Amino acid sequence: MEEKVWESLKEVWRQRVSPSSYEVWIAPLTFAGAEGDTLLVQCPNQFFASWIREHYLPLLKDHLAQGGRRWNLRLCPVEEEREAARGQLHLPRFSPTEIARPAFCQRFTFEEFVVGACNRYAHAACWAAANEEPNHSRILYVHAPAGLGKSHLIQALGQRYLERRPKARVCYLTANDFTAQVVRAIKNDGLDDFKRRYRESCDVLMLEEAHCFAGRERTQSELALALDILLDDGKTVVFTGSQLPREIPKVNDQLRSRLAGGLITSINPPDTPTRRKIILRKAASQGVDLDPGVVDYLARHLQGDIRQIEGAVAGLVAKSSLLREPVNMDLARDVVRELVGEAREITLEAIGEVICRYYQVSCEDLRSRSRRRAVSWPRQVAMYLARRFTEDSLEAIGRHFNRDHATVLHSVKRITAQIQEKGKLRRQVEFLTEQLQSRRWKA
Numbered sequence: 001m002e003e004k005v006w007e008s009l010k011e012v013w014r015q016r017v018s019p020s021s022y023e024v025w026i027a028p029l030t031f032a033g034a035e036g037d038t039l040l041v042q043c044p045n046q047f048f049a050s051w052i053r054e055h056y057l058p059l060l061k062d063h064l065a066q067g068g069r070r071w072n073l074r075l076c077p078v079e080e081e082r083e084a085a086r087g088q089l090h091l092p093r094f095s096p097t098e099i100a101r102p103a104f105c106q107r108f109t110f111e112e113f114v115v116g117a118c119n120r121y122a123h124a125a126c127w128a129a130a131n132e133e134p135n136h137s138r139i140l141y142v143h144a145p146a147g148l149g150k151s152h153l154i155q156a157l158g159q160r161y162l163e164r165r166p167k168a169r170v171c172y173l174t175a176n177d178f179t180a181q182v183v184r185a186i187k188n189d190g191l192d193d194f195k196r197r198y199r200e201s202c203d204v205l206m207l208e209e210a211h212c213f214a215g216r217e218r219t220q221s222e223l224a225l226a227l228d229i230l231l232d233d234g235k236t237v238v239f240t241g242s243q244l245p246r247e248i249p250k251v252n253d254q255l256r257s258r259l260a261g262g263l264i265t266s267i268n269p270p271d272t273p274t275r276r277k278i279i280l281r282k283a284a285s286q287g288v289d290l291d292p293g294v295v296d297y298l299a300r301h302l303q304g305d306i307r308q309i310e311g312a313v314a315g316l317v318a319k320s321s322l323l324r325e326p327v328n329m330d331l332a333r334d335v336v337r338e339l340v341g342e343a344r345e346i347t348l349e350a351i352g353e354v355i356c357r358y359y360q361v362s363c364e365d366l367r368s369r370s371r372r373r374a375v376s377w378p379r380q381v382a383m384y385l386a387r388r389f390t391e392d393s394l395e396a397i398g399r400h401f402n403r404d405h406a407t408v409l410h411s412v413k414r415i416t417a418q419i420q421e422k423g424k425l426r427r428q429v430e431f432l433t434e435q436l437q438s439r440r441w442k443a
């Protein structure tokens, strides 16, 4: 019976994931028995288990009820079975409160978070919120597009906060969870209780996906009130969102002004040196030492979010262990091809063309001495993109645009800073990035 259930779950995966993902991730899983309603499934290692938990288990959500029972799946890493068994004994560190201890992802720690130019400020703000004794209340808002480390950073903050103050009550939830709580409280006539719960049982409130508050009038008002209660008591509130507070549509002034009054930090897409560091760290966490050539190749070609980098490194390591081959350039090329297709390098010429078309200037203008804003601005954006997407040195980029390396450096710094502040520029750069990316892949 149990084995049949397992086979049917595998079939669900077969239909819902790509054949290459199935080969890499699902095929190596083996049925190892059952304990009550829990199916025991063996997988190669701990990282593999986390990956399946995060990326593939949610796909089974609607298929776990079978034969009148609701099944659970427990992944048992072969290499670390004993350690894993110990890890499953979660003893509460303090007596239960009304608000349960948050279920943080264990690897979302500061130690595992790679710091680079793209996330230094956000990291510093979260680190300070976790470690320093606040002498006043604070709101921290971490902003970034998907997959750049918002959850990792705020969970690291939460975990660190609890390490330092084991009795603290950290409430970690999404905007949707919070909304559901408000709706339930309104329905049960329990709004006062709801507020009391936050006042008495929450030292740090961490709310993910703040952009999901858009259009939820009543929740926004209740949240603004809850914020006032917490801030009056000197507490810390941390938000994440894929939009800046001022860009979230349909947010009432009450909430917007409170969010905008906090410390706002953005995470940008990683530059090449940071991508290199992330690749090395992700490989090291699986006990693999990558050849510098492979690291460079991956860093040059994986220019999506960090989830993509993680997927590539995990796929590479899994493939090498399944094929019993060392991790080499051929495997790296295969994995990159599966993930992003056949890549062409982004060149300075391609950047020039995209910029000229978008800003309606000529290539001669870009290389001219003109300091008119209509020309100097596109030139600075072009230099920023050149630094981000090519391996060319500051000198080479300067030569291309008829400038010296100091001017290139200044332009890159200026655009990087302005992207943090100006949503319009950020959207322009995102659009130009998409244009460049779409030219990279052969049809």
Ligand SMILES: Nc1ncnc2c1ncn2[C@@H]1O[C@H](COP(=O)(O)OP(=O)(O)OP(=O)(O)O)[C@@H](O)[C@H]1O
Binding pocket: 108, 112, 113, 114, 115, 119, 144, 145, 146, 147, 148, 149, 150, 151, 152, 153, 242, 278, 306, 307, 310
């Ligand atoms: N600087 C970093 N160093 C190491 N790993 C990182 C870093 N940034 C992100 N990651 C990893 O990338 C993955 C995606 O990160 P995370 O879930 O935090 O992104 P997110 O911004 O919250 O995305 P979403 O908005 O889609 O939820 C995670 O596995 C995380 O560990």
